[in-house]
Amino acid sequence: MTTVDAHGNLHDGRGQFSTQGRPAVSYDLTAPAGSQPREVPAALRASAPDVSYEELIAMSSPTAPVTARLAAASTPYPGVASRAANDPDPLVRAIARRGWDLSDEDARRLDADPEVRRITAVMAGLGFRRS
Numbered sequence: 086m087t088t089v090d091a092h093g094n095l096h097d098g099r100g101q102f103s104t105q106g107r108p109a110v111s112y113d114l115t116a117p118a119g120s121q122p123r124e125v126p127a128a129l130r131a132s133a134p135d136v137s138y139e140e141l142i143a144m145s146s147p148t149a150p151v152t153a154r155l156a157a158a159s160t161p162y163p164g165v166a167s168r169a170a171n172d173p174d175p176l177v178r179a180i181a182r183r184g185w186d187l188s189d190e191d192a193r194r195l196d197a198d199p200e201v202r203r204i205t206a207v208m209a210g211l212g213f214r215r216s
Contacts (some may be wrong), residue, residue, distance in 0.1 A: 129157035139166055147173055155180055167191055175200035179208065 144157035158169035158180040166184020170191040182195040195201045
């Protein structure tokens with residue numbers, strides 16, 4: 086199990102500051118776009134002011150990692166929620182349910198989805214609220 090100490094250092098039980106055999110990656114949030122290591126989390130890129138619609142579509146592809154799909158589903162761009170509403174992962178669909186431009190049909194379908202209902206109930210219990 087990987088844990089993070091008070092200083093933001095990763096510990097995974099395999100030795101001091103080990104990250105499962107890979108070196109830790111450092112991110113400079115002030116660096117120009119494109120200069121970051123390839124491992125820049127999708128959440129950082131999805132929320133960047135210069136993210137393109139094409140990048141969001143690529144991030145929301147069913148073949149993209151679920152973290153990328155979650156990041157894309159959380160953005161306020163038109164059409165993203167509808168795309169995420171059809172995602173195979175229930176967590177992505179639950180995030181899509183909060184989309185401002187979700188169609189009534191998609192909203193009804195997600196409201197009836199037992200996996201989405203379970204996740205939104207947990208999120209509500211943790212203080213998250215639907216937009």
